[in-house]
Amino acid sequence: MSEVLVLVDHVDGAVRKPTYELLAIAKRIGSPSAVFIGGADKADAVAEAVKGYGADKVYVVDDAEIKGYLVAPKAEVLQQLAEKSSPAAILIPASAEGKEIAGRLAIKLSSGLITDAVDVQVNGDEIVTTQSVFAGNFTVDAKVVKGTPIIAVKPNAAAPEQGDGAGAVEQFAAAISDAAKTAQIVAAQPRQATGRPELTEAAIVVSGGRGTGGDFTAVEGLADALGAAVGASRAAVDSGWKPHTFQVGQTGKVVSPQLYVANGISGAIQHRAGMQTSKTIVAVNKDEEAPIFELVDFGVVGDLHAVLPAVTAEINKRKG
Amino acid sequence: MTLSNIVVLVKYVPDATGDRKFEADNTVDRVGVDGLLSELDEYAVEQALQIKEKRADEEITVTALTVGPAEAEAAVRKALQMGADKAVHVQDDAIAGSDAVATSLVLAKAIEKIGVPELVVGGLASTDGGLSVVPAMLAERLGLPQVTLAAVVETQGDQVRIKRDGDTATEVVGGTLPLVLSVTDQSGEARYPSFKGIMAAKKKPLEALTLADIGVDASEVGLAAAWTKVDNVTARPPRTAGEIVKDEDGSGATALVEFLASKKFI
Numbered sequence: 069m070s071e072v073l074v075l076v077d078h079v080d081g082a083v084r085k086p087t088y089e090l091l092a093i094a095k096r097i098g099s100p101s102a103v104f105i106g107g108a109d110k111a112d113a114v115a116e117a118v119k120g121y122g123a124d125k126v127y128v129v130d131d132a133e134i135k136g137y138l139v140a141p142k143a144e145v146l147q148q149l150a151e152k153s154s155p156a157a158i159l160i161p162a163s164a165e166g167k168e169i170a171g172r173l174a175i176k177l178s179s180g181l182i183t184d185a186v187d188v189q190v191n192g193d194e195i196v197t198t199q200s201v202f203a204g205n206f207t208v209d210a211k212v213v214k215g216t217p218i219i220a221v222k223p224n225a226a227a228p229e230q231g232d233g234a235g236a237v238e239q240f241a242a243a244i245s246d247a248a249k250t251a252q253i254v255a256a257q258p259r260q261a262t263g264r265p266e267l268t269e270a271a272i273v274v275s276g277g278r279g280t281g282g283d284f285t286a287v288e289g290l291a292d293a294l295g296a297a298v299g300a301s302r303a304a305v306d307s308g309w310k311p312h313t314f315q316v317g318q319t320g321k322v323v324s325p326q327l328y329v330a331n332g333i334s335g336a337i338q339h340r341a342g343m344q345t346s347k348t349i350v351a352v353n354k355d356e357e358a359p360i361f362e363l364v365d366f367g368v369v370g371d372l373h374a375v376l377p378a379v380t381a382e383i384n385k386r387k388g
Numbered sequence: 389m390t391l392s393n394i395v396v397l398v399k400y401v402p403d404a405t406g407d408r409k410f411e412a413d414n415t416v417d418r419v420g421v422d423g424l425l426s427e428l429d430e431y432a433v434e435q436a437l438q439i440k441e442k443r444a445d446e447e448i449t450v451t452a453l454t455v456g457p458a459e460a461e462a463a464v465r466k467a468l469q470m471g472a473d474k475a476v477h478v479q480d481d482a483i484a485g486s487d488a489v490a491t492s493l494v495l496a497k498a499i500e501k502i503g504v505p506e507l508v509v510g511g512l513a514s515t516d517g518g519l520s521v522v523p524a525m526l527a528e529r530l531g532l533p534q535v536t537l538a539a540v541v542e543t544q545g546d547q548v549r550i551k552r553d554g555d556t557a558t559e560v561v562g563g564t565l566p567l568v569l570s571v572t573d574q575s576g577e578a579r580y581p582s583f584k585g586i587m588a589a590k591k592k593p594l595e596a597l598t599l600a601d602i603g604v605d606a607s608e609v610g611l612a613a614a615w616t617k618v619d620n621v622t623a624r625p626p627r628t629a630g631e632i633v634k635d636e637d638g639s640g641a642t643a644l645v646e647f648l649a650s651k652k653f654i
Contacts, residue, residue: 171524180615370635378641
């Protein structure tokens with residue numbers, strides 16, 4: 069069975085959830101080979117983690133020489149691994165950096181690239197991807213017709229599947245060109261831990277907009293009761309109520325959770341572009357004419373500052 | 389290194405507030421709809437102009453470059469009105485239906501034709517395809533590094549430093565010219581063209597190039613040459629009308645809890 073390369077998404081060796089989703093997709097196509105580019109001292113723990121989600125092989129690429137350099141060295145690593153292993157496909161998380169790696173890799177390998185796949189299925193000998201475009205108004209089924217399919221996959225495109233892979237570890241010494249070691253991270257300020265799930269990965273997202281009036285207490289209370297991430301509309305971010313990292317929408321994060329709860333958000337096209345593909349959508353808004361109500365599975369016309377605390381209290385009561 | 393040339397990538401896109409649609413061959417309808425300079429590219433033009441203004445002692449030329457049908461001229465015109473010095477429009481019937489790979493090829497060849505600048509600036513993403521991969525592909529083709537998704541841009545001499553919201557951290561990224569830069573809508577409000585700017589733009593040079601001019605064979609671009617193939621485009625079924633209740637004395641909260649419980653979120 070052909071290998072399928074999966075680029076491991078991690079922060080200092082802590083494997084992020086999209087990696088496990090990619091491994092689940094890789095299993096549909098062939099034999100998953102995780103590619104870990106990171107610190108050698110973290111390799112054992114990472115190998116153990118990805119093995120638990122079906123990785124048959126784990127390529128370990130020590131990043132001592134390339135740590136901090138952006139995109140280009142990782143594209144070179146994947147190029148060299150692809151030339152060595154002739155994989156059936158290369159799966160990369162559709163994060164900002166992931167997509168840039170995929171873009172460079174596509175040119176290097178003369179291979180077609182699909183970005184932002186929300187689903188990947190195998191149909192006979194074809195790998196068929198699904199993308200959501202134009203603010204989620206259209207669904208596009210596409211495939212790569214040249215070279216090795218390179219697919220950048222969005223978070224939540226598949227459910228992680230536990231199950232033992234062979235997990236054979238192989239050290240891989242990539243030859244990195246000097247040209248690739250140019251743009252680099254000079255300083256990084258890790259996001260302050262909120263104790264809440266990461267916005268793009270969360271199964272539930274609770275967002276607030278202009279209607280919060282700047283007071284996110286009710287929104288955050290509901291988010292915590294539901295174990296959800298907190299998001300914000302552009303209006304709320306532009307008002308300085310939340311940092312840009314909370315923004316859901318075309319120029320912020322695009323989320324596709326199981327449940328999206330929009331509070332005091334009117335539902336402008338820019339916001340819809342960031343949440344329209346959520347499985348279930350709920351809105352609370354004082355204005356019954358708000359366009360967000362066109363999207364919802366369930367909507368409450370009312371004051372979020374009254375409705376949300378009551379909902380939160382009831383959820384907490386049921387949880388005991 | 390002194391900075392003498394900046395190329396800004398601009399794209400003509402269907403208006404997102406209009407009725408965007410696809411053609412029979414599954415390509416985006418770029419002719420039968422109202423279009424405009426992609427809003428997100430205005431921030432790229434703005435940053436290019438700001439860099440030029442901040443480095444007033446250097447002789448810097450800002451060139452707006454677009455690839456697209458005849459209508460796409462509107463995109464570079466807008467850039468000229470904002471203050472770009474000249475414009476280049478690559479137009480060729482063979483380009484229609486090109487994917488990001490072919491688009492990056494046309495851009496790279498056009499840039500090589502007009503002279504590789506010290507700095508290429510692009511936007512966060514187009515407002516139509518929205519792939520965000522063209523700057524990376526272009527950088528790869530030109531053999532340049534890229535610093536992307538900048539919320540704050542600073543340049544000094546041959547050094548470029550940006551600040552950006554990375555996926556897991558706020559990062560400062562540094563690079564040395566020449567390089568490809570992309571900026572987000574956080575980088576600073578784009579200026580409106582002034583009346584003077586609009587009048588001046590009419591006299592600025594706008595060069596039209598064909599594929600032959602930039603040395604790209606028609607067989608390398610367009611729908612037939614794409615490295616990916618779209619099998620199907622389906623309009624998303626309208627969401628079935630949901631249930632909407634009016635909150636009266638807490639009834640809304642009760643109903644919402646019941647809904648969440650019925651969907652097993654609680």
